[in-house]
Amino acid sequence: MSLAGHSIPVVRARESFLSSGDLPVDGVSGLVSASWRRSVEAGVSDLSNVLDRGYVGDLDLQSRFVQCALPVIDRLELELSDLPVSIALTDRNSRVLLRRDNQRLLGGRFDTVFFAPGFNYSEGEVGTNGVGTALASGKAVFITGHEHFAENITVFACAGAPIRDPLTGLVQGVLDLSCLATDASPFMHSLAQQAARNIEIELRASGSVHQQAVLEHFLRVSRTARGPVVSLGGDVFMSDTRANQQLLPQEKAYIREIASGLSGLRDSMVLDVEMPSGRSARVRPETVTVGADIAGVVLRVDLTAPEPSARRAPVKSVGMPEIPGDSAAWRRVTGEVVDAAHTAAPVVLTGESGSGKLALLTAAHRRAFPTRPLVVIDCRTDPVAQVLKGLEATRLPTLVLAHLDEFPGDYDDLDRILDERGEHGWLAATMAHTNTECAHAVSADATGNPTPSSPHTPTPSSRNAPTPSAGNASPPSSRRACGRDPHAQLDSVLRHFDISVSVPPLRHRIDDLPQLVSHLLGVLAPRRTVACTPATLRVLLGHDWPGNIAELREALRTALTRRPVGDLRAEDLPETCFVSGGRRLTPIEAAERSAIVRALMQTGGNRRDAAVLVGIARSSLYRKIQAYGIRVGQKLTG
Known part of the structure; x- marks a missing residue:
């Protein structure tokens, strides 16, 4: 064991440096003394509480760097399973990405000094330590006991080694071994260096x-x-x-x-x-x-x-109250659909589920054909052939084939029925963005010659998207229903359409959200005067809305139920409004996430108080907030 960090010369050197800036001769190594000076120059102060500097989120645990490090860390953890040592990996900015603890009590000690995923351990924030000093010096270091700059961590020892990407030569992070200073061993230094080299080997092998x-x-x-x-x-x-x-x-x-x-x-x-x-x-x-x-x-x-917009034709504002929105993207799309309705040009609307495709077609129909009937067929469940044949006596209805790409039957039959309809009204359809070949199919005329695509801004989900492979481009039901290529069958139906319009998801027109909220509140509570508080609107604007307008409607419905009188507050929103992305959670994880969101709401976003309410360590709360993608900030009341 090496207790050099607790030796009397080191203790005296540290006390002398912190009090007067002087360093006794041979008190500490040149690497440590240089780090102490950098810590002072960086303005590190308040040594008794220097570590509590907040939490840094946005950890990318799926990166190539982390994925290459995991096998090495797994092996090292197994080799050190009987020793009281924790293994940590940080990124190039000194943020802790992950930590493996061989002993639960040791992990608890590190939690108390915020050496945990999401926290910053740079020299400029914490002072001399195994992570920040390794990155600042560019070499492997072994810092123990009072060689640390901050008083909080003088009870620990840590060996850190920088990891470089062999393809770029740039430092990607640090592999760190930490333990109590009383359990420290100089072998930790060489073990950290070897583990760092092994991660670099993995990085080289993964670089195709x-x-x-x-x-x-x-x-x-x-x-x-x-x-x-x-x-x-x-x-x-x-x-x-x-x-x-x-x-x-x-x-x-x-x-x-x-x-x-x-x-x-x-x-x-x-x-x-x-x-x-x-x-x-x-x-x-x-x-x-x-x-x-x-x-x-x-x-x-x-x-x-x-x-x-300076190079495009001016965008018309169609001003349809049932589909509010003033963003350029939404006005452009609504203008295209209304123009298609007025000219009775068959149109296909593509877009994510819940983005408002059917509502847009319905509004355009009411504007262009107020006296004609509107017939919407759900291609997933309705007997399409039977409904279409029953429309023969109906006077020029507008026909919408919803979810055309999920039709479970034979597209050739649908193509034949559309051919036999003869004179008919406006024809429209909706499809998911996964079938991007529809954009190619409807951009060709009847002779197969290409025609200009729609004038909206190209995106990966429209004309510039590569044609998907057969493995993911059409619904399973279509592949089961026919013996030949389902894409060719779908194309046979899409030849009945002249135009395709890509409807943007809500996250791409987030400026329209205040108008949508006002409109939906009027629809959901027509006899009630209700609005959202500024804090509530900030939460709604910060969400990424994977379910688009449909998800927004359900969120407001929940909030109206929770607060039957008065304006809607942030705490009235469902817990999902405070999270973004992420994997599917187990029931226990979902309950834990909801408990954390409720605690944060009750404390006005104060994470320290929320951790007390939930009954977990503050550092554990930070990790769970990151893992669950929870977005709850300060000052949520009002």
């Missing part, structure tokens, strides 16, 4: 030729570009420093969707896009190839480009 080609092109472009640069190669998405600084999270997610749609195309056009935040950008994609294969795509993002 294609990924390396994309990485090299990404780095080359990033060095010369003036604006943000992102790349996508396989499932590896990278963004440079400018992208991280200049793009909002929802904007980066949107750019990634565009990259996904372009990654299979050899020749890509320059795109002028309007991002979810309302900002305009010009995206210049560069395809990366390895031999005859497409390895990925690198995108230059120009945020100084003129707004796309």
Whole structure:
């Protein structure tokens, strides 16, 4: 055992440095003394409570770095199973990504000093420690006892070794071994170094030729570009420093969707896009190839480009109260659908479930054909052939084939029935975005010659999307229903349509949400004067709405039930409004998530008080908030 960190010379050196700035000769190593000076220059103070600096979220545990480190950490954990040592992995910013504890009590000790996933252990925040000092010095370190700068952690010892990506040479993070100072051993230093080298071997093995080609092109472009640069190669998405600084999270997610749609195309056009935040950008994609294969795509993002609307025809505002929204994307879509209705041009609406496709068609029908009947057929469950044949005596109805891509029967039969209808009214259909070949099918005329696509901004879910593989492009019911290619059968029906319009999800027109909320409250509670408080609206604006308008309607319905009188408050919303994304939870996890959300609501977002209410450590609460994607901030009342 080595107790050098608790030796009298080290203790005296630390006391002398903190009181006067002087260091006795041979008191501590040059590495430690240099770290102490950096800690002072960084402004680290309040040594008795220096660690409580808050929580940093957005941990990417699915990254290539973490996935390569996990096998090494698993083996190391098994080898050290009988020793009182914790294993931690951090990213390049000193944030703890994960921690493995061989002893529960030891893990509890680390929780009390916030050495836990999501917390920052950089030198500039905490002072000298195994993680921050390893990153600051660029070399493996062994810090024990009073060699630490902060008083809180002088009872510990930690050995940290930086991990470099062999493909780039850049430091990706630190492998750290920590224990109580009384249990420290100098072998921890060499063990941490060896584990770091093993992770680097895994990183080298995982870097395929294609990924390396994309990485090299990404780095080359990033060095010369003036604006943000992102790349996508396989499932590896990278963004440079400018992208991280200049793009909002929802904007980066949107750019990634565009990259996904372009990654299979050899020749890509320059795109002028309007991002979810309302900002305009010009995206210049560069395809990366390895031999005859497409390895990925690198995108230059120009945020100084003129707004796309300056180069497009003016967008008309159709002003339909039953489908409110003033965003450019929504006005453009509604204008296209209303124009199709007025000219009786058969149209297909594609979009995510709950995005308002059927409501848009219904509103357009009422505006263009107020005296005609509207017939909506659910292709999933209704007897389509029987309903269509029964319409022969009906005078020119508007016919909507909802969920056309989920028709369980034979598309040839549906094609034949549509052929036999003769003179009919306006024909429309709705489909999911997963069948992106519909955008290609309806962009060709009857002779097979291509026609101009719809004028809305291209996205991965519209004309620039690569054609999906047969394995995921059509519903299982369609594949079961026929012996030949279901895509060809669907195309036979889509030839009856002239136009396709992509309906944006709610998260891509979030500026319309206040109008939607007001409209839905009027529909759900027509005899009640009710609104949302500013805090409630902030929660609604912060949610990503995977269920789109349908999910928003149900959230407001729940809130109205919980508060039958008065304006709706944030605590009235269902717990799902405070989370984003994530996996499907078990019943126990869902109950735990709801309990945490309720505790945060009761304490006005105060995480310290919420941890007391739930009965867990504050650091554990932070981890669970991150794991469940909970979004509850301060000052939620009012």
